[in-house]
Amino acid sequence: MNEAKGKAITMSILLDENTAVVVQGLTGAQATNDTKFCLDYGTKIVAGVVPGRGGTEAGGLPVYDTVKEAQSHHHIDASVIYVPASGARDAALEAIEAGLGLVVIITENIPYHDLIDINYYAKKRGTVVIGPNTNGMISPGKAKLGIVGNVAWAFEPGNVGILSRSGGMCHDLGYSLKRQGLGVSTSVSMGGDPMIGSSFSYLLALFEKDPETEAVILFCDPGPSYEEDAADFIKNGGFTKPVAAFLTGHFIESMPRGVSFGHSGAMVERNSDSPSNKAQILKDAGVQVFEKLADIPAYLKKILKE
Amino acid sequence: MGRLTEDYGKQLLKKEGIKIPPGSVACSPGEASKAAGMLNFPVYVKALVPVGKRGKAGAVKKAANAGEVYKAAEEIMNNKYYNYPVKRVLVEEALEITRELFASITFDFVKRSPVAICGSSGGVDVEEIRRQSPEKIKITEIDPVFGLNPFQAVGIWKQVGLQGRELVQAAGVLVALYRVFRKYDAKLVEVNPLGVTADGDVKAAAAVINVDDQALFRHPEFDGILEVGQDRVWKDFTELEKRVLEANSSIPGGCVIRYTELDGDIGFAVFGGGASLTVMDTIIKLGGKPANYADISPGSGAPQKVAVLFKTILSKPGLKGLIVGGNIVSASSSVAKGSLTTIALFKELNLDLEKFPVVLRVAGNGWEEAMENYRSLPAIHVFGPDTDLQELAGEIVRLTNGHRENKA
Numbered sequence: 109m110n111e112a113k114g115k116a117i118t119m120s121i122l123l124d125e126n127t128a129v130v131v132q133g134l135t136g137a138q139a140t141n142d143t144k145f146c147l148d149y150g151t152k153i154v155a156g157v158v159p160g161r162g163g164t165e166a167g168g169l170p171v172y173d174t175v176k177e178a179q180s181h182h183h184i185d186a187s188v189i190y191v192p193a194s195g196a197r198d199a200a201l202e203a204i205e206a207g208l209g210l211v212v213i214i215t216e217n218i219p220y221h222d223l224i225d226i227n228y229y230a231k232k233r234g235t236v237v238i239g240p241n242t243n244g245m246i247s248p249g250k251a252k253l254g255i256v257g258n259v260a261w262a263f264e265p266g267n268v269g270i271l272s273r274s275g276g277m278c279h280d281l282g283y284s285l286k287r288q289g290l291g292v293s294t295s296v297s298m299g300g301d302p303m304i305g306s307s308f309s310y311l312l313a314l315f316e317k318d319p320e321t322e323a324v325i326l327f328c329d330p331g332p333s334y335e336e337d338a339a340d341f342i343k344n345g346g347f348t349k350p351v352a353a354f355l356t357g358h359f360i361e362s363m364p365r366g367v368s369f370g371h372s373g374a375m376v377e378r379n380s381d382s383p384s385n386k387a388q389i390l391k392d393a394g395v396q397v398f399e400k401l402a403d404i405p406a407y408l409k410k411i412l413k414e
Numbered sequence: 415m416g417r418l419t420e421d422y423g424k425q426l427l428k429k430e431g432i433k434i435p436p437g438s439v440a441c442s443p444g445e446a447s448k449a450a451g452m453l454n455f456p457v458y459v460k461a462l463v464p465v466g467k468r469g470k471a472g473a474v475k476k477a478a479n480a481g482e483v484y485k486a487a488e489e490i491m492n493n494k495y496y497n498y499p500v501k502r503v504l505v506e507e508a509l510e511i512t513r514e515l516f517a518s519i520t521f522d523f524v525k526r527s528p529v530a531i532c533g534s535s536g537g538v539d540v541e542e543i544r545r546q547s548p549e550k551i552k553i554t555e556i557d558p559v560f561g562l563n564p565f566q567a568v569g570i571w572k573q574v575g576l577q578g579r580e581l582v583q584a585a586g587v588l589v590a591l592y593r594v595f596r597k598y599d600a601k602l603v604e605v606n607p608l609g610v611t612a613d614g615d616v617k618a619a620a621a622v623i624n625v626d627d628q629a630l631f632r633h634p635e636f637d638g639i640l641e642v643g644q645d646r647v648w649k650d651f652t653e654l655e656k657r658v659l660e661a662n663s664s665i666p667g668g669c670v671i672r673y674t675e676l677d678g679d680i681g682f683a684v685f686g687g688g689a690s691l692t693v694m695d696t697i698i699k700l701g702g703k704p705a706n707y708a709d710i711s712p713g714s715g716a717p718q719k720v721a722v723l724f725k726t727i728l729s730k731p732g733l734k735g736l737i738v739g740g741n742i743v744s745a746s747s748s749v750a751k752g753s754l755t756t757i758a759l760f761k762e763l764n765l766d767l768e769k770f771p772v773v774l775r776v777a778g779n780g781w782e783e784a785m786e787n788y789r790s791l792p793a794i795h796v797f798g799p800d801t802d803l804q805e806l807a808g809e810i811v812r813l814t815n816g817h818r819e820n821k822a
Contacts (some may be wrong), residue, residue, distance in 0.1 A: 194631055219629035220521060221599050224558050227526040243743075255743075259779050262742045262799070274688025276741030280777075283742055283799055300687055302523040327688060332523040357691040359698050401692070401802050 120247040121269070121294045121314040121321070122210050122236060123151075123186065127251060130178050130208075131156045132199045133190035134166050138214070138255070142190075142244070143167055145258045151251040154182040157199075175206040186210035188244070188253045196240065197222035204235045212253050213239030213305065223303045230305065236314075237305025243275025243297035248282070256297055266291015268408055269315045271308055272327035273298045273334075274356075280401070281325055288405035290412070293321040302331055308338035312347040323350040323408050326395070328386055330357040335386040339393035350411050351395045352404045355383040416625035416640035417464035421504050423621035426598065427605070430590040433617040437506025446487035447480040449505045455479060456508045459486040463498035466622065471495045476508060497650055509619050511609035515574070517588055518604035518622075519556075519595040528556040528595065530567075530588060534574045536607030562592035583616035584608065599629035654706075654726050661722040667715015671708070671723045678703030680810055681727045681736035685710045689741045689803055696807035697737075702814065705730050717755060724759055737810040739775030742799050750780035753787045760791060767793035771813035775799075775806050 129146075133139050134156025144167060147153055155170050155178045162173030172178040175187065187203040189196060189211065196215045203211045204226070211230070218226075218240045230237045238245060244254015249265035256278055257263060263282040268290055272278050275297035282292050296311055298304050308326060315321045324347070328335050341347060361382050387397045398404050418426070424434045436453055439462065440446035450457050461473035468474050473495045475486035483505060491500045514536030522529045533551045535543055544551050552573050556562050567585035576584055587608060595603045602624040609619045630636055651659065658673035682704045684693040690709060697704055706727055710720060728736065738756070753776060765772065776784040777799040788796045795813065797806060 193628065217628045219599050219632075220601060220626050221596060221629065224521075224526065224528065228558050259742050272688065274686070276686035276743045277688035277692075279742035280689070280803065284802060287800065303521065303526055307524065329688060329691065334524055337524055354692075356688055356695060358695045360691070401804055 120250055121311070121318050122238075122296075123245055123247050123251050123253060123294065125150055125152060125250040127152060127185045127210070128183050129153045129186045129188060129253065130175060130182075130184050130203075131169070131188050131190065132158075132175070132203065133192075133215075134158055134169065134171060135161060136190050136192075139190035140167055142214075142253075142255050142258070143169070145255075146252055149252050149257060149260060151253060154178075154184065157187075157202075175202050175208070179206060184208060186212070186253075188212045188214060189239075190214050193217040193219070197226055200226045200237070201229055204229045204233050207233070208235060210236045210238070211305075212242060212244060213237065213299075214242060214244065214254050215239070216241035216301070218301075220303060223301070223305075227303070227305060236310075238296060239299040239301075239305055241301045242299040243278065245294065245296045246278075246282075246292070247294045248292050254297070256295065262286070263295065264291035265293075267293050267320055267322040267412070269293050269318070269321045269324040270295035270327070271298060271311055271324060272296075273300055273304065273329050273331075274327055275300070277327045281327060281404070284401060285405050285408070288409055290405055290408060293318060298334075300329075304334070307334045309334075309341035309346060312338060312341060312351075316347050316349065321349065322412055323352065325404060325408075326351060326353040326390075328353055328355045328383070328390075330360050330383055331381055333381055333386060333389075336389050339389045339395070342393040342395065350408070351390075352407055353387075353390050353395050353397045354399075354401060354404065355387050355390075355397065358383045416627040416630060416636065418623045418625065418636075418640065419462040419464055419502070419504075420460060420621055421462055421502070422639060423623040424618065426594055426623060427590065427618050427621055430593055432587050432590050432605075433615055434621070435506045435509050435617060435619065437504055439502050440487065440505055441502055443484045443487040443491065446503055446505050447484040450477065450480050450483040453505065453507050457483060457505055458508050459483055459490060460504045460506070461490045461493075461495055461500045462502040462504055463495050463500060465496045465498060468495060473500070509609050509617055510612045511607065511619065512612055513580075513610040514607035514619075515576075515584060515610065515616075516551075516606050517584070517591060517608045518602065518606070519562075519588075519591050519600070520602045520604075522553075522555065525555060528558060528592070530554045530556060530562060530570060530592065532570050532574050532588065534576075536609070556592065558596075561596075562589055564589055579614050580610045580616055583614075584610075587616055587618070594623065598623070599626045599633060600624060601626045654730060657726050658723060661719060661726075665715050665718050665722070667719065668711075668713025669716040669719050670711040670713065671719045672710075673723060673726055674707040675730065676704050676706050678705040679732050679734040680704050680814055681730065681733050682706050683708055683724060683727055683736065683738045684803075684806075685740045686743065689739070692803050693737065693739070693807045696804045697811055700808060700811040702807075702811035705733055720755075721759060724756075725763070728763060728765070733770070734814040735771040735773070735810055737773045737806065739773075739797075739803070739806055740777070741803075742777040748780035748783075749776050749778040750783035750787065753784035757787060757791055760794070767791060771795060771810065773797070773806060773810040773813065775801060775803075 191199040244256040246252035246257040248263040262279040264286040278295045438449045477483040516533040516536040567588040571584045604622040605618045652675045773795045
């Protein structure tokens with residue numbers, strides 16, 4: 109019971125030109141701006157949900173009071189949430205309860221106890237949650253959600269997946285691939301908070317099933333060790349394609365413990381959270397760890413030829 | 415992070431039925447010795463500051479009579495602990511503890527679950543024990559809907575080695591700690607030590623409660639008690655840091671500017687989580703010394719706040735150069751517009767760009783126009799999206815003559 113009603117999530121992992129999306133919190137400034145870019149890009153955004161504004165229109169899209177109401181008029185597969193932090197749990201639970209297969213939470217500063225609840229119910233329903241505090245995700249040439257890809261020329265469609273908790277780096281990585289004649293199948297900004305909806309291993313499992321993805325880049329920040337979890341997953345055969353990783357924030361290891369740089373998730377509290385520790389764990393799992401960003405596309409080019 | 419002082423923490427625990435030592439709060443040495451008069455000696459006098467490791471810092475003193483209490487309170491209140499002045503002290507009875515336990519509730523972020531951490535070696539650094547003898551610490555995941563039920567808490571403490579009356583009492587405490595954790599949006603609720611006393615009771619000798627300050631909007635009970643952003647205790651704020659903190663709160667708008675002064679001479683204005691960390695790493699690896707770290711969270715009020723941030727970065731004495739940049743990303747205003755603001759600022763500051771190299775990357779939508787604009791500052795070193803972040807870092811190090819490649 110409780111299978112996600114949205115479409116099967118395998119191709120162009122999670123999001124492609126056929127994924128029908130509802131925007132929760134459509135009338136906010138950032139939502140309005142991003143939605144315009146997303147529609148221009150080709151994302152199939154069909155409606156917005158803003159309680160109290162049902163029956164109106166925003167940016168050419170119909171607005172409804174609830175996700176269920178939107179579903180009575182449109183087929184919907186996914187939601188992107190821009191609702192402020194105090195209402196984000198409610199919006200996310202609504203999307204999960206409605207059976208959507210994918211929920212991308214752009215909002216940041218959501219209380220941790222709300223994230224616990226959101227992740228609990230998402231797991232129960234089989235919903236994929238990306239975020240919170242995410243730039244979004246993009247399957248180049250097909251669709252995008254969030255602010256990622258507003259700089260559309262940074263990405264070329266192709267067969268390398270990108271996973272990063274740092275959203276901005278997705279563009280730089282995408283662009284560096286493009287300059288070497290490579291492209292991106294799907295790039296996911298996993299979110300900058302310490303607790304995120306989908307771990308590296310969860311998303312690697314999706315990339316494993318995606319015939320279009322032939323390799324994946326992991327961009328790793330200091331903080332909770334999702335990398336350790338990814339390394340175990342890879343070691344146990346969960347992901348068999350080549351992986352290139354880059355770890356950032358080495359200088360934090362020489363700062364006092366518990367100091368936060370960058371986003372809140374990038375605090376080094378325990379040994380397992382430090383970049384050098386993570387680098388070793390990933391290497392032991394067969395991941396190619398790079399110190400120069402510029403070396404990554406060259407490596408992938410070589411290995412994808414073989 | 416919103417860390418409650420021990421008195422508030424203990425009051426929350428008491429409300430949930432957890433036994434705490436008798437005590438009260440005093441705002442002066444005189445009040446302290448008076449308060450001690452209502453208690454059984456010996457007592458502890460503890461600084462009420464929202465930081466840990468007070469014992470090691472001398473902020474917790476034992477006293478055998480009212481005179482000693484006065485002296486202890488006076489000493490403590492004349493000091494600062496981890497940069498916090500002491501305005502209040504807690505005077506409480508020293509418990510006769512026969513056995514010290516450890517109990518806390520916190521998050522395992524990777525498992526996305528609350529966890530209970532229990533052990534039989536209270537009173538010491540738990541991280542140490544976890545490293546040296548992990549078998550002494552019992553970590554249990556808690557289902558957020560099922561909760562932490564008494565039967566589970568009994569099972570946990572039994573594994574830690576408790577039995578009889580203390581087993582049941584400790585279980586009650588653990589269940590109550592979890593209730594506090596959920597009810598008050600805490601990130602951490604920790605009792606170390608949780609003391610088994612001579613009379614067989616289990617009491618909280620200490621209480622640490624860190625509230626998730628993102629949730630303060632729904633906890634009016636903490637108004638005036640907790641401030642957002644209490645996590646900067648690792649060193650004194652410098653003058654320049656204070657300037658930015660000031661501007662951040664006084665200029666209206668949702669944009670947040672952050673500045674951390676470091677020991678170096680390369681001004682740092684690279685924004686974006688991954689980008690800034692990567693550029694910092696590269697500068698340091700190549701032998702350069704960043705003068706600061708900085709960050710901007712987007713929001714309204716950005717132009718004024720960013721101007722303050724740049725001016726602050728540039729006013730640190732001894733700077734040899736400046737690096738400005740970020741990821742290829744489009745915020746709501748275009749890169750081209752941003753370039754005009756930056757150029758105006760540099761002109762206003764009258765930087766001698768020949769002697770003071772500025773390396774700058776423009777890389778979002780409108781970057782070509784931005785580059786055109788920068789022609790009005792011919793001595794500036796502008797780069798586009800084709801130059802990656804590490805190459806950019808290399809440029810500023812080279813230009814400031816700090817280049818020393820690590821061949822590792």
